[in-house]
Amino acid sequence: MVDGGRAMGDLETVRLSKRTLKDSAEALIRRALLDGVMKPGEVYSANSLARTLEISNSPVREAMMTLAERGLLELVRNRGFRVVEMTLEDRLEVYELRRLIEVEAVRRVAGLRLSESVATELRRLADMTIVAFGEGGEGLISEYLEADHQFHMYIVDLLGNRRWSDMVERLRDQSRINGFYMHLREAGMVKRTAEEHLALADAIISRDVQRAAEVMDRHLEYARPVPPAE
Numbered sequence: 001m002v003d004g005g006r007a008m009g010d011l012e013t014v015r016l017s018k019r020t021l022k023d024s025a026e027a028l029i030r031r032a033l034l035d036g037v038m039k040p041g042e043v044y045s046a047n048s049l050a051r052t053l054e055i056s057n058s059p060v061r062e063a064m065m066t067l068a069e070r071g072l073l074e075l076v077r078n079r080g081f082r083v084v085e086m087t088l089e090d091r092l093e094v095y096e097l098r099r100l101i102e103v104e105a106v107r108r109v110a111g112l113r114l115s116e117s118v119a120t121e122l123r124r125l126a127d128m129t130i131v132a133f134g135e136g137g138e139g140l141i142s143e144y145l146e147a148d149h150q151f152h153m154y155i156v157d158l159l160g161n162r163r164w165s166d167m168v169e170r171l172r173d174q175s176r177i178n179g180f181y182m183h184l185r186e187a188g189m190v191k192r193t194a195e196e197h198l199a200l201a202d203a204i205i206s207r208d209v210q211r212a213a214e215v216m217d218r219h220l221e222y223a224r225p226v227p228p229a230e
Contacts, residue, residue, distance in 0.1 A: 021055055026063035028053060033072050033083060035142050036179020040085035043076050071174050086177060091225035094175045098223060102168060103216045105156045110204045110212035112158065119205045125151040126201040129194045141182055144190055151197055155204065175223050189222050 029049065032038045046061035053060060064081045067073045073081040086094075114122070125147070132140075132147040149172060156168045175181075196219045203212035 021059035022062045022066075025049075025053060025055060025060045026066055029060075029063055029067060030072070030173070031142070033067065034145070034173065034176045034179070036182060038083050040083050040178045043080050043082045045080035048080075070170050072177055084174075084177060086174065086180070088225055088227060091175065091180070094171050095220070095223050095225060098168075098171050098175065099217065099220055101164065101171075102152070102156070102220065103213050105159055105164065105168065106200070106204065106216040107209055107213045109155055109158045110207055110209045113207070114158070114205060118158065122151075122154065122201045122205065125154050126197040129197045133190050133194045141190065144194070145176065145181055148193070148197070151201075155200075181222075193219065193222055 029038070038044060044064075046057050046064055049064070050057040050060040064073055065075075068075050068081060072084055074084055076082050129144060129147045129151055132144040152172070153165065153169060156165050159165070196215060200212060200215045200219065203215055
């Protein structure tokens with residue numbers, strides 16, 4: 001006779017392990033998509049990625065389905081998943097939406113009375129982008145972009161609006177796919193954007209709504225797609 005409590009515990013362990021594998025696979029594949037390691041237009045199968053990651057096929061396929069829902073991959077019947085290739089028009093659409101909803105999110109958060117612990121965490125995350133950049137600018141650009149992402153998502157999450165957060169996260173990932181921001185170091189823009197995080201955190205904590213919105217609007221200039229020179 002099977003012990004019902006023990007069986008349920010075993011089932012929860014299986015579910016937890018599967019969820020952990022799926023989340024880990026999703027994080028690794030997302031990083032490869034954003035860094036440009038997985039090339040735009042290329043088709044990748046769940047089987048081949050599972051072998052590369054040395055985990056079972058099921059959590060990898062689930063992870064790729066999630067990333068397809070988030071606009072980073074496209075399902076190709078009987079072949080796998082194609083990496084989305086963002087056109088200039090696509091990037092302009094994403095940029096315009098980000099300006100609309102991220103600046104407004106900052107404006108609203110700056111109007112809140114934040115607790116001391118929240119203000120401390122906001123400053124810490126802003127500081128972490130400086131740390132990721134490196135004292136002499138030698139930090140990995142991928143590490144900087146991840147610290148940047150955590151800082152901005154923390155701000156939006158303070159609104160307590162799950163759909164708003166989800167929309168911002170999707171748009172931020174879509175704007176970064178194909179290694180689009182990997183040029184920031186060569187353009188000399190990383191140090192400036194990192195320092196703007198400190199200014200943004202200060203404006204939010206001091207409840208200076210207008211300055212916070214202005215800093216965020218200016219900060220998003222780095223994400224504006226520029227047409228190639230003719």
